[in-house]
Amino acid sequence: MRKLFxxxxxxxxxxxxxxxxxSAITDILKRQESHWNNxxxxxxxxxxxxxxxxxxxxxxxxxxxxxxxxxxxxxxYPDRATMGTLSFDIQEVDFHSADAAWVLGKWNLKRPEKGxxxxxxxxxxxxxxxxxxxxxxxxx
Numbered sequence: 001m002r003k004l005f006x007x008x009x010x011x012x013x014x015x016x017x018x019x020x021x022x023s024a025i026t027d028i029l030k031r032q033e034s035h036w037n038n039x040x041x042x043x044x045x046x047x048x049x050x051x052x053x054x055x056x057x058x059x060x061x062x063x064x065x066x067x068x069x070x071x072x073x074x075x076x077y078p079d080r081a082t083m084g085t086l087s088f089d090i091q092e093v094d095f096h097s098a099d100a101a102w103v104l105g106k107w108n109l110k111r112p113e114k115g116x117x118x119x120x121x122x123x124x125x126x127x128x129x130x131x132x133x134x135x136x137x138x139x140x
Contacts, residue, residue: 036086057138084111099127
């Protein structure tokens with residue numbers, strides 16, 4: 001009975017933390033939408049892990065490192081017409097531990113001049129120095 005009581009207490013105490021972390025993660029994606037839609041790739045990149053270990057996986061393979069990922073975005077989206085207007089549809093946020101989460105979602109770019117595009121993404125986020133950051137981004 002005591003073990004059950006301790007488990008219940010742990011769950012009750014953990015739930016608010018998970019809710020706060022889920023909110024922090026969805027806030028990252030809202031912030032990224034805003035930065036993108038303001039044409040600011042520099043600010044968009046601030047929620048990625050600034051590390052050579054960051055991974056971006058797309059249709060052309062794996063890009064490793066924060067600098068290389070930023071350069072990829074700048075090269076692929078050189079102007080506002082190409083960037084379009086970004087929107088995310090978050091499908092799922094799942095926590096693997098207190099400091100690791102997985103996000104599944106859809107992305108869409110409205111681009112009147114270039115044609116709309118979209119697809120799915122899977123993000124892995126880690127809480128590093130008490131801040132959630134994207135450590136892996138697989139976008140198709």
